[in-house]
Amino acid sequence: MFEDGIVCRIARRFHVIKVATVLGAAAGLAGCGTPKTPDQLIAKGDKFEVTLGEYDQFLRQMPPVTKEAVAPMRRMLLQQLVNEKLLAEAAISAKMEDDPANSQAIAAAKRAILAQAYIRNLTGKLPKAEPREIEAYYNAHPALFSNRRRFIVEEYVLKSDMPDIRSYVDALTNGDFNTLAAVVSNKIPFLQPTTVARFTDELPDNRDMLDTLTVGSSIVYQSPGQLHLGRIQSVTLEPVPLEAATGKIERSLADDRVEQIAQAAVKTLRKSRNVEILNANLKQAVAEIPPKGPRS
Structure with missing residues (x-):
């Protein structure tokens, strides 16, 4: 988390456009109209198997995707699950569960679940x-x-774990968007700004900050793994x-x-x-x- 003085804090919730979910997508995998059981095999090999129950559980961990992406996502996730299970079983055979770092990570995952x-x-x-x-x-x-607003934002999107991320934030908050653009052009010449629409509920939960945003205002906010640094281009009222x-x-x-x-x-x-x-x-x-x- 960044120090005080940044124009806004990390959003507790970052809402995205409503999309279709992959949950339950396995229903059509084994054929239409056939009753499914949790232990039904969907892949097998020599002393190896993947069940429909395991696949359903794997799907539940995935983020939503667009409707068009559901079918290719199902295929990709099945391959990923097979690969992951093969690697995990190989690790168990190699006694890697006993490694302190691995055992601690396994315990942490179990604790969270x-x-x-x-x-x-x-x-x-x-x-x-x-x-x-x-x-x-x-x-x-x-x-x-009732007073929801729609912001058109011109922004640069950076990985939030970049080692020099602070320099980009400083360029925007201590200068302006043009200052940021010059820094980006010098350090990441291939990166271009994008223009996006954001509603009030897609931005950080900071009413004091949101109420002051006008055309030309700088804005810094985060989504998972990314830092958004931008400039407000337009603001319209779109109540719900x-x-x-x-x-x-x-x-x-x-x-x-x-x-x-x-x-x-x-x-x-x-x-x-x-x-x-x-x-x-x-x-x-x-x-x-x-x-x-x-x-x-």
């Missing part, structure tokens, strides 16, 4: 949001709905009526409720186990973390 499973168990039967709750949320977030926003609001309210339940569970577990941070520096850092509120 179980933690999420526990939260899902706690929140599996959440009541549906009442109409009054939906309307109250709508009225409390005008920037997302309550009826159209209902589904999104229901999901946001459910997410907020899950987060509240998770925080309450962790608080109870910490107290029951007498958890204490011993390292002084880390203890201070944890104490300075602001509490989370409802998400916009």
